[in-house]
Amino acid sequence: MDNKEDLIKHAIQGLLRIAHLYARIEAMPIPVDNDNTVSTREAHTIQAIGDEETNNVTQVANHFGITKSAASQLVAKLEKRGFLHKRPAAHSNKEFQLSLTELGWCAFRAHEHFHGNDFIELVNSLSAFPISQIATLSVLMETLGGVMEKRLSQHSKP
Template identity: 35%
Template sequence: MDNKNFTQSYNNGSRNLGRLIMQLRRLERQPHTFGDAGPLTPSEIHTIDAIGSEGNVLMSELAGRLGITKGAVTQLVARLEAKELVIRSPHPTDSRGIMISLTEKGKHANAAHEEVHLEFYSQLRNQLSEQEIQIFETCIAKLNSFLQK
C-alpha cells in the first residue's frame, strides 16, 4: 500500500471510528426499558448483567468485573436497590463482605437485556456473512484489548 492509499485508509478509518464512538456515547446517555424494570441507564443494566442470574457476588468482585471503584459500585447498587432490582445481604462467613444478588424483577430485566443482544446479533447476521462476523468480532476484541492498555 502506497502512502496516498494508506493516508486515505487512515482518514476513512479514523472518521468511522470517531462516528462509532459518538454513536456509543449517545447510546450510553439514553435509558432503555428492559422488561418490567422501567427505564434503566446502560450502566445500570450492565451492572445487572455483571451480577448475573446465577447467584451472589461480592461488592468488591462486582467492582472488578465492571472495572470501576467500590464507591461507584455502591452508588449503582443503591440505585438498583431503590428500583427493587437487587438485594444486599451480609456475607455468610465474612462480616465485612456484602453480597449482591438479583431480585426476580432484576432477573427479568437481565433476561430482557440478553434478548436485546440476541436480536442485535440476529440483525447483524442478516447483513453480514459468517466471515465478516468473525472479522468484526476479532476487530472488536483487538480494539478492546488496545483500549485497555
C-alpha cells in the same frame, strides 16, 4: 487513504464515532414493566449479576472497569429501586453478596430482549470475517483499552 498514519487516524475517528453512538445507546431507557425502566448501563449490571459473572461490588467494578465507589453507587441505586438484594457475605464482614429480585429478573429478561437481536446481528456479521481478522480486531481492542485505562489511571492520580 494515502499512508499508514492516515489509515490510523481514520480508524481512530471511526472508533470515536462508535464510542459516541454507544454512549447514546447506554443512556436509552429499557422498559421493564409498566412502572419501571432501566438504563442500558443498569441493565448490563443486572445482566452480569444474573449471569453470575459478578456477585459483589468489587467484581462489578472489575467487570466494567469502573471504580469500587462508582460500582457501589450503582449497586446502591439498583438496590433502592428494588432490582437487587445486597446481603452480607458469609466469608467476609466487609463484602456483600448481590442477587436479583423478581423485578431484577424482569429487567434481566427485558435487557435480553432489547439487545438480544443486536448481539445476534453482530455475531452473524462478524462471523463472515476470517478468524485472523477477528483475532486482529481483538488485539487492537485490547491495545485501545490499555491506552484508555492508562489515561484514566493518570487522570485519577492526585
